Amino acid sequence: MDHNGLSAEDDEAMREFMPASFGKQHTSVNVEAQIERCRRVPQNPAKAAEEKDSDDDSDSDEDDDDEFPISHELIIKTHDRAVTTITLDPSGTRLVTGSNDCNIKLHDLSAMTPTTIRAFKTVDPFSTKPSAAAESHSVHQVLFSPHSGNQFLVITATSQARLFSRDGDLQTEYQKGDMYLRDKHNTKGHTSEVTSGAWHPTNRDRFVTAGTDSTVRIWDVNKRFKQEEVIVHKSRMAGSAGMTRMTAIAWGAAAEGGSSILVAAALDGSLVMWGGEGPYHRPTGEIRDAHAKDTWTSGLDISADGRLVITRGGDDTIKLWDTRKFKTPVSTVSHISTSSQYPSSNIKFSPNSSSVITGSDTGHLHILNPATLRPEVVIPVTPASPLITVNWHPKLNQIFTGSANGQTTILFNPTISTNGALTILSKAPKKRHIDDNASLTTDMDPLGMAGDSVGSGGKGGPHAGSFAARHPTIGLTASGKSRDPRRPHMPATTPFAKSTPDQRHVRENIAFSEMRDEDPREALLKYEPKKGEEKLFTGAWDVNQPNAVYKDYDSDEEREAKRVKKSLQTFAPKRFYANINTIPATTNPHPTTTLCLTRSVQLKILNMFSSTFRATSRLATIPSARSFSSTPRASLARMSIIGRLGTAPEEVTVSGDRTLVRYVIGTSYGKAENQKTSWFRVASFVQGAQKEFLMNVQKGSLLYIDADARMEVYTDTEGNKKSNLSLVARNFDVLQRPRNQEEHAQDANDEGLVEGR
Incomplete structure (x- = not known):
């Protein structure tokens, strides 16, 4: 202590503050000291004992810190609400985060310093719509392409996926589907909210999205107007009408000797x-009760070798599955889910699939052993704030986490991690100048202060060279209103806005919340008078109809049998099939015809169809009549056939790239001892989903065919005149699926079936 009352420590601090010389000062940085200041505070031993199992007490925190990159942490606070997704480019220099504040933040890890840890750009995915009524939605996922850092995919709470450049510029907005189309195969995009997405593991031009319209769609980045493939998931849950919501999706790399999996x-x-790589019309594996019904499975990931699948369900469980035995889980553990409040809560494999990482509702990071799913390390990242999203970058060997309080945390270890947070801490802190904050400066021009100047004509407003003119949507006006016309003020936080009500609590404690599950008949019968009481509303029936008569409802099988029987009676008159005799196909010189008839049979058919179908044929439009032939439309007739599919449908190329599907329909007539079969060869000009459906119809199915028929007369090699009946299908429908295999074999052996027709 000197005579001025200053200690040695105060004197040293004063010397560091005051410059020792004039001119530019060359500052040096103590990198090790900066990194040491980021060392994570050790966990409380008592709390560690509660988090970890009793058989892990022999392992020390130091060993865990050396094995996993968790010894140090760097905090980035750039969002106002929960961080829902985190992604990095393959090089690890560009960090992109998404949040419930409807914004995307872009960070350059190679340019940040310890005093400038902030995003260099904020992107609103909907800023391309400059109207006061423009919409904003939460960001579910942002995904950098694993093969290129030039673009990233953005999944928001809308029906359209978006593709942005690495600098935050919108490149592509993909098509939205027509919500009024019942068949989802015919839509060009999602008809409702997209929930998840994933990139192809090897093809940089393909990605997949899943939505609440019960579909999974595969896209080409260069084709924005329509997806490449549509996979419709048929739910078998009672009361769902075959539709459900897809909650998560992952596209894994190919296993050894196989293809990639979805x-x-x-x-x-x-x-x-x-x-x-397809085909997608039927899944290779399906587990109906993988997790509890009506729970949101938010986390889904596939191991690097493509053999293991990890899921984090809304039923408070984590399950591990083997793709080679895709029936029962390999391991199951309990883990409280946050998907009811944060649907994008995820779970991830480490880059070498030796560990599994996920967050918890208490703000802890759990590192699990994939063999047993037991926690190897549990560390607090944001206590009392749920940890939502995690990401383990393979090149940096650093773990990135996002929490509900808007905080992004980088966990690393200086000995095993590279670049990333270490690059930031290896730089000298940047000295901040007052001019770095535009809100604290005033733009000047030769005429004086231009921030609130008044232009000519008496119109007030910002000057052309002022900060307000260069940034018209930043800051406040003179009256205190926001300059952004699209964004209102943040609503006040209330107890109801903090969380989403639990569906189970609402169902069990709030009356009439499940009225749709109530049987209306049982509800009305509660008011039926007991025996001996006077009937208030139906007293007149005691005399006219003392015994109650209720309607008998047919079962599904009975209704289907009646429908098929009615169709047979309507479209298959016996007099038509009884007059048709077949001739072997070897005598037919025209391979495109369907049936060879004698002259007498031809006259009978013409007499029968002339009065019934002549008017219909003349009403046919020119394009439909000439879609398969140049024959005048007056010589066509409409014909309906119901019969069994005799051979598998065959795709035939007609000319150029035009194709048709050709198949054979067999109809039987006569009694059992004299039963005969007539075979019709039918051609269908169908494309897209209809062609795929027709090609997958099984042999022996009962089909209804509505076709255009045309008679042709020709002379065979022996000089006899014969007739051909050509059929081109207009519509077709499957009335009944194939019967048992014995009936299939009997159909194949019916007389008249020629092999190879």
């Missing part, structure tokens, strides 16, 4: 797997 989770509790 795995999706649904709200009905099912887990579905397809081959990544």
Whole structure:
């Protein structure tokens, strides 16, 4: 202590503050000291004992810190609300985060310093709509392409996925589907909210999205107007009408000797797997009760070798599945879910699939052993604030987490991590100048202060060279209103806005919340008078109809049998099939005809159809009449056939790239001992989903065919005149699926079937 009352420590601090010389000062940075200041505070031993199992007490925190990149942490606070998704480019220099504040933040890890840890750009995915009524939605996912850092995919709470450049510029907005189309195969995009997305593991031009319209769609980045493939998931949950919500999706790399796999989770509790390269009309594996019904499975990931699938369900469980035995889980553990409040809560494999990481509702990071799903390390990241999203970058070997309080945390270890947070801490802190904050400066021009100047003509407003003119949507006006016309003030936080009510609590404690599940008949019968009481509303029936008569409802099988019987009676008159005799196909010189008839049979058919179908044929339009032939429309007739599919449909190229589907229909007539079969060869000009459906119809199915018929007369090699009946299908429908295999074999052996027709 000197005579001025200053200690040695105060004197040293004063010397560091005051410059020692004039001119530019060359500052040096103590990198090790900056990194040491970011060392994570050790966990309380008592709390650690509660979080970890009793058999792990022999392992020390130091060993865990050396094995996993969790010894140090760097905090980035750029969002106002919960951080729902985090992604990095393959090089690890560009960090992109999404949040419930409807914004995307872009960070350049190679340019930040310890005093400038902030986003260099804020992107609103809907800023391309400059209207006061423009919409804003939460960001579900942002995904950098694993093969290129030039673009990233953005999934928001809308029906359209968007593709942005690495600098935050919108490149593509993909098509929205027509919500009024019942068949989802015919829509060009999602008809409702998209919930998840994933990039192809090897093809940089393909990605997949899953939505609440019960579909999974595969897209080409260069084709924005329509997806490449549509996969419709048929839910078997009672009361769902075959529709459900797809909650998560992952596209995994190919296993050894196989192809890539596509795995999706649904709200009905099912887990579905397809081959990544197709075909997609039928899944290769499906588990109906993978998780509890009506729970949101938010986390889904596939291991690097494509053999393991990890899921985090809304039923408070984490399950591990083997793709080679896709029936029962390999391991199951309890883990409280946050998907009811944060639907994008995820779970991830480490880059080498040796560990599994996920967050918790208490703000802890759990590192699990994939063999047993037991926690190896549990560390607090944001206590008392749920940890929503996690990401383990393979090149940086650093773990990135996002929490509900808007905080992004980078966990790293200086000995095993590279670049990323270490690059930031290796730089000298940047000295901040007052001019760095535009809100604290005033723009000047030769005429004086231009911030609130008044222009000519008496119109007030910002000067052309002022900060307000260069940034018209930033800051406040002179009256205190926001300059952004689209964004209102943040609503006040209320107890009801903090969380979403639990569906189970609402269903069990709030009256009439499940009225749709109530049987209306039982509800009305409660008011039926007991025996001996006077009937208030139906007293007159005691005399006219003392015994109650109720309607008998047919079962599904009985209704289907009646429908098929009615169709047979309507479209298959016996007199038509009884007059048709077949001739072997070897005598037919025209391969495109369907049936060879004698002259007498031809006259009978013409007499029967002339009065019934002549008017219909003349009403046919020119394009439909000439879609398969140049024959005048007056010589066409409409014909309806119901019969069994005799051979598998065959695709035939007509000319150029035009194709048709050709198949054979067999109809039987006569009694059992004299039963005969007539075979009709039918051609269908169908494309797209209809062609795929027709090609997959099984042999032996009962079909209804509405076709255009045309008679042709020709002379065979022996000089006899014969007739051909050509059929081109207009419409077709499957009335009944194939019967048992014995009946299939009997149909194949019916007389008249010629092999190879």
